[in-house]
Amino acid sequence: MTPIAAVTAFALALASSAPVAISQEKRTMDIREPEQLYRGDLVSFPGPWAFQIGRAHVILVSDQDLKDLSDPDRVLNLSLTFDKQEASLRQLCERAQAAGHRTLILAFDHFFSQYRPGQNRPRELTPDMDEYIERIAAISKFAQQYGIGLELSLLSPLELGPAYSKQSGQSGIWLQYRKGYRDPTTGAYAVQMWRQNRWAHNKGVVTVTPTRVRVFAFRESEVSGTSYRVVPPESIVEISDTAIVTPMDGEKPDSPMHRILVRGEGRTDLASHNRILAVQEYRTPEMDYFSPDALPYMKRLLDKYAAAGVKLNGLYADEMHIQQDWNYFGHHDNGEFAMRYVTPSLSRLYAERYGAEYSDLAKYMVYFAYGQEDWASNVTAKDGVMHVFGSSPEDIRRTALFRARYYRLLQDGVTDLFVDAKRYAEKLAGHRLESRAHATWAESPTIDRWRTGSDRMYRHAYEYTSNFVWSNTVHQAASACYDYFKWGDFLTGNGNDHAECGWLDRNYVGLALACSTGILNDVPYSYGAHWGMPDAVSHRRMALVNTFGAAGSPLWGLVQDMQHRDVDVLMLYPMDL
Structure with a gap:
């Protein structure tokens, strides 16, 4: 063989073997447990057809509900509307068996407490506690007598936290930031901010624990003709030892938030540093999703459920986001949502990927600050001022990339963690676990803010006209749930709730999005x-x-072969903020 022929043969061998190697690796990654295929007397229900199989459900709104359910003959208030519904566990299982159902949904959802007076109390039992597991195991054992497995709200960021924190000493860490003026001569500064005490969402009310307040001094300069302010990262200096924190309205334990004043003076050696950033740190009852301990903890928890004999058919996965408050428009500083999830593990990972200078992300919160110029002596006090690394176009792009990388790391890190845990749960169960739902609790434009006076806002929530105030997209991105496509790795079929609160989806945003997320899913049928x-x-x-074929009427689904309408999507999905 000539040298040229040898090289050619080698190149051809590489060309032919590379796809094989890649496909083998991909097959290894894609190996999953088989589908739990439901077969009736005449037909089976594979993939999206399984969505047509009914499910019994019990939505808990208090710990007492779970305790009462331990008695299979105790009648509970299970109302999901103002029309009262009552039943016992035995009655539910008997009805489900008669209807040919194989799954009982058992999940906690604080939203429905409004329909059950007297049960709006703080929650003490969560799925990562031994007492909770014991009670679920007893319910599962009873339901199995009727051939029924459970769909549990188990692998949800909002459900896992208190026991994790107790066992590991780790927790979620959130940073709230507020920019202010600093006198460069005396070093005096003073800023006010709303300190958080309590959040609420569909898994109940959670206590948020304020810890330390850090203060950073920096210098800024204008980029002429823009709303950008240059803040050189190397100019940011911590001066936390000068800070005094004073409650302004008294410590009110029953209030979800209270006003604090952060003030100080000194460090006159920093004569060019004319601004400060106050950063309030919080501990939240949730996991450090980026800790190397997170996935092993979740696997041990799943092992407990398996050892207790809990038969899992699915994972209740409605609104898969990390801890945050569901208050749409009352959770802000100077009109902006100014909080970010930043644990030490997340900071370390960000620094490993993008540079050691990011090992402490607290001071970099200034590059998220927007429109916090209320102290200014001119009309820029009302501008949407943003902060950048430098004045060149490249510096401005690098700043945008810094933020985009943060959101992407947060979103992907949380999603991938729960995908890995789900795959492990499927191995324990011996079959795939359906987890059909959507990621966010609010959407854009549906839950954005317009000034509409006494008129109902949702009829105006279509065009971004001059009365537009604020978009909740930042709130969702900070809560690791803004990327519907990424959460499709976890969610079965996927879906969205864009047309909620009476919003009519006039431009078919929700329907087009459903078709787009569905076609990319393992089960290509989104709602x-x-x-x-x-x-x-x-x-x-x-x-x-x-x-549109977006999981509508079963009769239409039969005709459409449980598939979306295949159309060109004339819209953009902005992902980077």
Whole structure:
């Protein structure tokens, strides 16, 4: 063989073997447990067809609900609307068995406490506690007599935390930031901010624990003709030892937040540092999702459920986000959502990937600060001022990339952690676990803010006209749930709730998004839900759902072979903020 022929043969060998190697690696990564295929007397229900199988459900709104359910003959208030519904566990299982159902959904959702007076109390039992597991195991054992497995709200960021923190000493860490003026001569500064005490979401009310306040001095300069302010990273100096924190309205334990004043003076050696950033740190009852201990902890927890004999058919996965408050528009400083999740583990990982200078991300919160110029002596006090690494176009792009990388690391890190835990749960169960839901608790534009006076806001939430105030997209991104596509790695079929609160999806955003996320899913059948509108309007919107094939009427699904309508999507999905 000539040298040229040898090289050619080697190149051809590489060309032919590389795809094989890649495909083998991909097959290894994609190996999953088999689908738990439901077979009736005449037909089976694979993939999206399984969505047509009914499920019994018990939505808990208090610890007492779970305790009462331990008695299979005790009748509980299970109302999900103002129409009262009552049943016992035995009655639910008997009805489910008669209807051919194989799954009982058992999940906690604080949202429905409004329909059950007297049960709106703090929660003490969570799925990562031994007492909770014991009670679930007893319920599962009873349900198995009827051939029924459970769909549990188990692998959810909001459910795992208190026991994790107790065992590991780790927790979630959130940083709240507030920019202010500093007199460069005396070093005097003073800023006010709303210190958080309590958050609430669909898994209940959680206590947020304020810890230390850090203060950073820096210098800034304008980029002419723009709303950018240059803050050289090397100019940021910590001066926390000068800070005095004073409550302004008294320590009110029952209040979800209270006003504090952060003030100080000194460090006159920093004569060019004319601004400060106060950073309030919080500990939250959730996991450090970036800790090397996180996944082993989740696996041990799943082992406990398996050892207790809990039969899992699915994972209840509605609103898969990390700890945050569901208050849409009342959780801000100077009109902006100014909090970010930053644990030491996240900072270390960010620094490993993008540079050692990011090992302490607290001071870099200034590059997230927006529109906090209320101290200014001119009209820029109302500008959407942002901060950048430098004045050149490249510096401005690097700043945007810094923020985008943070959001992507947060979103992907949380999602991948729960995907890995789900795969492990499936191995224990011996089959795939359905987890059908959507990621966010609020959407854009549905839950964005417009000034509409006494008129209902949702009818205006379509165009970004001059009365637009604020977008909740930042809130969702900071809560690791803004990327519907990424959460499709965990969610079965995927879906969205864009047309909620009576928002009519006039431009078909929700339906187009459903088709887009669905076609990329292992089970390519996403939903575009709606609620909060009169029945006559809902009927017409459902006709659109059926037309798009977005998991609408079962009769339409039969005709459409449980598939979306295949159309060109004339919209953009902005991911980077």
